[in-house]
Amino acid sequence: MTSAVVTGIGVAAPNGLGLGPFWEATLRGESGIGPVRRFDASRYPATLVGEIDDFVPEEHVPGRLIPQTDRMTRLALAASEWALADAEVTPGTYDTTEMGVATSAASGGFEYGQRELTALWSSGPEHVSVYMSFAWFYAVNSGQISIRHGMRGPSGVFVGDQAGGIDALAQARRNIRKGTPLVLSGGMESSLSPYGWVARIKGGHMSARHDPADAYRPFTAGADGYVPGEGGAILVVEDAARARDRGARVYGEIAGYATTFDAAPRHGGTPGLRRAVEGALEDAETDPSDIGVVFADGAGDEAADRIEAEAVAAVFGPGGVPVTVPKTLTGRMSSGAAPVDTACALLALRDEVIPPTAGIGSVAPEYDLDLVTGAPRPWRPGAALVLARGAGGFNAALVLRRAV
Template sequence: MSASGRGRDGRPTAVVTGVGVVAPTGVGARGHWESVLAGKSGLGRITRFDPSGYPVRVAGEVPGFDAREEVPGRLVPQTDRFTHFALAAADAALGDAGADPAAFPEYGMAVVTASSSGGTEFGQHEMERLYRNGPSWVGVYQSIAWFYAATTGQVSIRHGMRGPCGVLCCEQAGGLDALGQARRLLDTGSHLVLSGGTDASLCPYGLVAQMSSGHLSAVDDPARAYLPFDPAASGHVPGEGGAFLTVETAESARRRGAGHYGALLGYAAGFDPPPGSGRPPVLAAVIRRALADARLGAADVDVVFADACGTPEQDLAEARAVTEVFGPGAVPVTAPKTLTGRLYAGGAALDAVTALLALSKGVIPHTAGPVGPAPGCEIDLVLGRPRRTAPRTALVLARGHGGFTSALLLGAGDRADRTH
């Protein structure tokens, strides 16, 4: 980034000035980061409903979250848990950035989020009322609370953000796609963008829908249920929560006297070919395009935050893509999401926050759970404990069910002394 706040291609440099986290590892970026460094897992037996009749009984649940303390009272019965998470995380991201929406032009502030399943739990309860009691029992808010864009709308309304607003439905990849869109919006004149994603699908309806992918782990031991890249990998664990980020141009942050966690250096996305087509997955090509967008080479990347699907086939495909671009064992690879489970729309946004915190703290967090890479996975998987290697550039990878594939390159910022 030049002194003018523009990248080498002349576009404004997008920087992250604030983050907000609501995750199984903690509510708040500080608690989340402390859990990540300590390898403290947020996985356990599902408590939001009785899972005994289901093959999947372990998940990552957000601890101690009380919507009545985090969300305006009138919104609690009108919105789903995934929107409650988003409102709390968005508030935290703005507060962390020191950004008062009243100080920005209302049409210069944008909101772009990721959504996977929308208001699943709210929708399930309303469908129960419909089938048990009839149409007159369905609440009026069903028409908006289940909607995948409900979070975008509620965040923009609450903070008076009347600029471009949107939602991307790309499952696990959506959090990176939302940040890619946030960068585009800054290019076209937006002053500030709230971006990220949350999910809350830990209800019977949501769990059954997730099981259809065939990628969920049925292991009952939380410590052994989610072991990406490990010889004992058996799928992933579902989770709830996510993260929001305040994204501005470097020039805007400098005018406000605001520090930043890091910059969005490069982004790319693609879509896997259909199974049986004979064509390879697109992940390696997407990584190369993200590097080209950032005008970086493979040797410039200090750490890769893996997608880590947790199934042997998908893990091997990801490991091969990383090896194809960087070389065998040439770059540290980590997957802190083993502590939270895969959060779908919230997962990649949380990975981006974790990567930014890693850059700001000069440490690569480890992957808790796995004992070592499975045969064929020729990657330098960070295990056992964090590595203090002062990384400056991180690559975050995400793949969504159905073929969505995204990559985001992040560069270190100037907020090494603050984690809220």
């Protein structure tokens, strides 16, 4: 069966803009979490965020696109440029019909939408931009990326909160297997406006703590919830044979995937994360003993953390596999989080080192996890498992391994 491999990565994260700066900051344990600066959040119960403060759109996006795009789309366009450059894909490498796009989204263009709704309310409909018709939409990143790079192959968008980032990468692999040689895939989020902020607060799982070092601490006693973040990653996914023929550098293979959905609590049933893990391992034809690290979802919520820890322990045994949550340095980036974790996993395979979970003193003993904390941990790479869960019951699991 056709293999799908990752040949290029573009990252925009609160602790690093670009793949190199992000990875170096992650290994150093350098956090991008701090007080909200984009707007006055002092009136809200949650005031911390992972915010990208060194992105100047005009340096990365053509001027004509600035009025048409929300911040999330500008970040996605920049990351797609970086990913293609990293993969050494240039115009002419593939025909335009041989390239597609599959991204994920959770919030859409909240900042753009709030600005235009304010204009409508305060000044009237004639003051609303015509670009509002698409700039807020979930699928806009896929559309703008495909237009920007002339990608006329299969394109789409997945909406599954955190899990959507894995679903998009799985769709990229699916399209590779159907005959599309290259798919740009991943997710990017930026909903840092009052409109987006109150929507997150309404979910009831954001940390209300005001100390960046103490706010987002998954798998610890007294975990208080999560800190949101903006950013994400765009990856170049290619047919392995085509990538090999053009001499591309390969980070790793997307080897296995599975997704499940939890019923609402009122309907009963058991959480489906374990089944997603087992399904991804089966899809990859990989034994649990072959997994050398798990990049956990790390919700930072006691009940959700317990479900994830129980799923990991059930499959791998108590403390049976190293686990890490590098997003403690960035905050949870909704649909952008799993693509960033995927980038971390691929770099961990390349550099033979597991990035740590920062800011965690000790794991609550009831979780039975071997959580990598403090400093990066050397490892002999086997395969890596990336987990993600989205609000509403979405679960997704992705197996990555070195390409043969």
